[in-house]
Amino acid sequence: MxxxxxxxxxxxxxxxxxxxxxxxxxxxxxxxxxxxxxxxxxxxxxxxxxxNAVARGLASKKTTTVGVIIPDVTNMFFSSLARGIDDVASMYKYNIILANSDENNQKEVQVVNTLLAKQVDGLIYMGRSISDDLRSEFARSKTPVVLAGSVDPDEQLASVNIDYVAAVQGATKQLLDAGNKKIALVTGPLSEPISGQYRLRGYKQALDGAGIAYDESLVFETEYSYQAGLAVFKQIQKAGATAALISDDEMAVGVLNAALDAGVRVPDDFQIITSNNTKLTQMTRPQLTSLDQPLYDIGAVAMRLLTKLMNKEGIDEITVRLGFDITERQTTK
The missing domain is CATH 1.10.260.40 (lambda repressor-like DNA-binding domains)
Structure with a gap:
């Protein structure tokens, strides 16, 4: 029946x-x-x-749902951000529709259109870069958008992140102060703004401050994965680096394990600083020293900023930068 x-x-x-x-x-x-x-x-x-949420939405012109676009649902960096988003959404009585975009530009546009067709009141985007197609979708829809842990170099979109230039400069300086002259920067594609513009700038500034010439053979672009970390270590070794600054924790675990498998002593012969301070950093032996960006808070503040935009409240600043730290563990001296 x-x-x-x-x-x-x-x-x-x-x-x-x-x-x-x-x-x-x-x-x-x-x-x-x-x-x-x-x-x-x-x-x-x-x-x-x-x-009936749909019927209520028709009456109030609001669906009290928010679309969250996540590039890789399995990466702890994004799941930590998502926790912060979800907790604040619940507090303000919003439901979340989570969509995985597989770090693929075409799929991102498709996912945004699917979410907009569901009449979401706002969008949170965590992708590592914004394609022109995606930017025009955002502009056309008139739906408020906030970037979480991501940047808009044009500063047209609201975003919550840290000062990536200062963070990488500080981490690189720490490795230089520990006596390393050749430091590898292991990162995602340099076409992405965070990696190509901000991380690279911070890295170059630290080298400049120490009077060391920038050497592009020490910069490694790779995927954000454990396998990629394992694979890239041989090239890092070949380049003669004695330390590495790595932009993703899974990647860092791969580099660490490949180093240990090759009989390299960490931190005596090779030092590592990773970037996201997810739970992974404490699961390795030795435990990984990491930049500590407040991932949960970035997600929470992004969601709160979105509630303000959705309710047309006044906002002082559309780019919100939170503080960061370096958590010392056993992969640095």
Whole structure:
């Protein structure tokens, strides 16, 4: 037998109240007598009534859903950001639709269109770069967008991140101060703004400050994966580097394990600083020294910023930079 859809009208009739009263109870409006509220809630329970989010959205022009576009749902960097987003969304009574874009430009545009077709009130984007196609989709839709842990070099879109230039400069300087002259920078594609513009600039500034010439053979572009880290270590060794600054924790674990497998002593012969301070950094032996960017907070602040944009509240600054630190562990001296 097909399940009958229970409507707000059925609840009102059974509880012997107006539909407006049922609506007030469902939305937590305090202007309802306690006895009436109890009666309505009992009927809702008995009939198993669930408010229709779509219908509510049509009435209020809001669906109270937010689309979150995540490049790789298996990477701890993004899942840590997503936790912060989700907690603040729940606090402000928004539901989240999570969409995986596989770090693929075409799929990103497709995912954005799918989310917009679901009438989301706002979007949070965590991709590592913004293609022109994606930028024009964002502009056309008029839906508020916030970047989390990502940057817009043109500063047209709201974003929450850290000062990547200063972070990489500080980490590189620490490796230089420890006596390393040849430091590898292991990163994703330099076509991505964070890697190509900000990380590279911080790295060059630190070398410059120490009077060391920049050597592009010490910069390695690779995928953000454990396998890529394993594979790139041989090239790092061949280039004569005695230390590496690595832009992803999974990649760093790969480099560390390849070094240990090759009989290299870490940190005595080779030092490593990774970038995201996810749980992985404490699971390795030796444990990984890492830049510590507040991933949960970046997600939480991005979601709060989005609620302000969706409600057309005033905003002082669309680019929000949070603080960072370096957490010392056992892969540096």
């Amino acid at each position: 097909e399940k009958q859809t229970i409507t707000i009208y059925d609840v009102a009739r059974e509880a012997n109240v107006s539909m407006a009263t049922v609506s007030r109870v469902v939305n937590g409006n305090p202007n309802v007598k306690a006895a009436t509220r109890r009666r309505v809630l009992d009927v809702i329970d008995r009939l198993d009534y669930r408010p």
